[in-house]
Amino acid sequence: MSSSLADHLRALPDDALAALLQLRPDLVVPVPADLSALAVRAQSRVSVARALDGLDQFTLQVLDGARLTRADDDGLTSADAVLALATSGAAGGPDRTAVRAALDRLRALFLLYGPEHALRVVPTVDEVCSPYPAGLGRPAAELDPAAGELVADPARLRRTLLAAAPPARAVLDRLAAGPPVGTLPAGALRSAAPSAAGPGTGSPTDGAAPDGAAISPVRWLVDNALLVPIPDPGSSPGDTAVELPREIALLLRRDTGPLGPVRPTPPGLAAAERDPKAVDSAGAGQAMEVVRHAEDLLESLGAEPAPVLRSGGVGVRDLRRLARATGLDESTAALLLEVGYAAGLAGEVDLPGAATTRAGADQQVLPTAGYEAWRGGSLAQRWEHLARAWLTMTRQAGLIGRRDDRDRPIAPLSNEAERAAAPSARRAVLGVLADLAPGAAPSPDELIELVAWHAPRRSRGREAAHRDVLTEAARLGVTGLGALTSYGRLLLTDAAAAEARFAASTEDPLGLRPDAGDLPGEASATVRALDALLPSPVDHFLVQADLTVVVPGPPEPTLAAELEVVAEHESAGGASVYRVTGGSLRRALDVGYAADDLHGLFARRSRTPIPQSLSYLIDDVARKHGGLRTGSAGAYLRSDDEALLTEVLADRRLSALSLRRLAPTVLVTPYQMGRLLPALREAGHAPVPEDASGAAVLSRPKTRRAPARVSVANRITDPLAAPRLSQPRLLGVVEQIRRGDAAARAARRAPATVRANGRTDGPDVPGHGHTQALAVLQQAVRDRAKVWVGYVDAHGATASRLVRPVSMGAGYLRAEDERTEMLHTFALHRITAAVLDG
Structure with a gap:
């Protein structure tokens, strides 16, 4: 299979190969060694699933049409067969132009490849998609000879369908809508079956029979070969599964068409x-x-x-x-x-x-x-x-x-x-x-x-x-x-x-640097557009007589930082409101502001005259600020104003500090300064700390911060994403792949031999190229065939082993050795050759 796709890729012009790599960028990470490797990767489960995930509902339905119209002998279909199937139906199907566009997209992604009269579906599509294309079951002849005889006689089939009771016909209609498989509880086919359930969700029967002699709808359908019992490994023990043959479902879909209801365009909206x-x-x-x-x-x-x-x-x-x-x-x-x-x-x-x-x-x-x-x-x-x-x-x-x-x-x-x-x-x-x-x-x-x-x-x-x-x-x-x-x-x-x-800077397959984006410091288009919608930041405020400060717009960062210190935030919105209080002014003085600084700040920022009450408040708080000094002894409190210290000593709110007078101007407490300062401030005083030399210590409080972290905004949201390359780079990748393909084809004309490292239980393994070995292994996984694998072990020696591959992915091959009944895991990069047994 892969060799057919590889041959098709070799016949394509460079522009067509570049278009494939543009649509499926995961194929070039890393750059394939040759076209055979590209074909193998294009048919891998991960790559095919990624390509299918990006398709809309209508394109997937057209792909199901291609799967349904494949010939039994060679697995080929044609564009005309898919068009005929998709546009059939009594109600009229989609426009042929829409179906043709969907086919072109599938072919551009190489989920379908080959000429229009002999299209081939990539085999992996059947592995990653539903086993029931378009919700249709298998052909009747494949399921049961009696069902095959029934659908071979159209007149008898119609008579049987017309004879079905409404409950039985309801079961058929639900299975015809897909999926075509339903499960029955144990014994349902031997007695009057209980209630109907949707396909795959329970019993597709129709209610308890009034007496034991009644025949359930599903039993009647099975007896008349309209449903076929099948083994279902996923059902509970004793349960029975039934399947609706494809021909019967197509007859029931005569109004909607073989693919069911199709919508070539997105559903309409009644959007406001x-x-x-x-x-x-x-x-x-x-x-x-x-x-x-x-x-x-x-x-x-x-x-x-x-x-x-x-x-x-x-x-x-x-x-x-x-x-x-x-x-x-x-x-x-x-x-x-x-x-x-x-x-x-x-x-x-x-x-x-x-x-x-x-x-x-x-x-x-x-x-x-x-x-x-x-x-x-x-x-x-x-x-x-x-x-x-x-x-x-x-x-x-x-x-x-x-x-x-x-x-x-x-x-x-x-x-x-x-x-x-x-x-x-x-x-x-x-x-x-x-x-x-x-x-x-x-x-x-x-x-x-x-x-x-x-x-x-x-x-x-x-x-x-x-x-x-x-x-x-x-x-x-x-x-x-x-x-x-x-x-x-x-x-x-x-x-x-x-x-x-x-992505280009980290995963560019050619190792080239990405194109320059926005200049450093330049605002993005998003920021510029939002800036135009937001009100301009303001650098001023309005001081009112009640000592409220109104900021008529979003404040500049520097203004916001100043207001955070000198005022209390009250409300936010288009215009923010702050209030100046004695506590907020003491906070400003504590972090280093002086009275003159506060007068200058309000005079510079305010567009209204400064109320006299604010000037008096600033002067009054500044005059009291620093009247008391604290230090650590446990902690001491000193002041040149003996009457003030006497007032503090007599304040019952401060009795818990156990203050005592050491001198007319000094009080001490056994507690640390961290407790003394907040207690004095809560009592309405304005102390300031001092150092050992007696100088006032004025500083902003330290804020704890966690270690810096990087935003996830630059993260690639798709872990399997690959860079979107420009056309010149894509053509460079194509040229590199063609050179590797030419070298590989030349090497295959003089094959080497990889022997079994002295062992006599296996034949010589021809030294196929690594990509050809992967293609053989991938086919062996599909066919469950035995294969001789040549590989390099951990000691660097070559060896070979006869195994039956189970799966291949994530860089490893998992295979069974039937002689030892063990499961072996081989790293793909260590495999040197693979040859089918027999």
């Missing part, structure tokens, strides 16, 4: 049309909120790190605490925690001196060193950083809070939320949205149906994950009003381009 500007505005507003909430959540983690559970992840109580601190529901807080972790903004740090647990050393989750750099970026840059991490992270945040297999809730950052297919699910959903017109907002059910049509093999069983993607995209601002935003489309484009550049 939104104004694209309204979509962008709604999405941009949500993006602002996401960045703010993510910053609040990470700040909460910095103030009170979340401990890591022994089983991994963050506990429910800590998640609830973070949700309360940010004003979010738990599911949104979990999503932002997962995204922040994936973006490298949060990470674990080991607690010093902690005992080890099953999960390792005791750990806490807190912001990383990269969080400070992220917070210094623009609003659009910070959002893109989060969105890119969400797009590529292998975590499904929608699972958090649900129950796992052991009925335990899934915690944030735990292993149970890891899903390798999560990035592809996001790309599939957002890709379908991107293909729609701007402003199109389909319902979740319509969108899932669209995704299933575009990639039925990949979307099967992932409906819940696709719904989670829609929910998360709306929460992050990727979509707005149910439609994809304009910058969301650019996010997909930029992410794909960055992934392609990264």
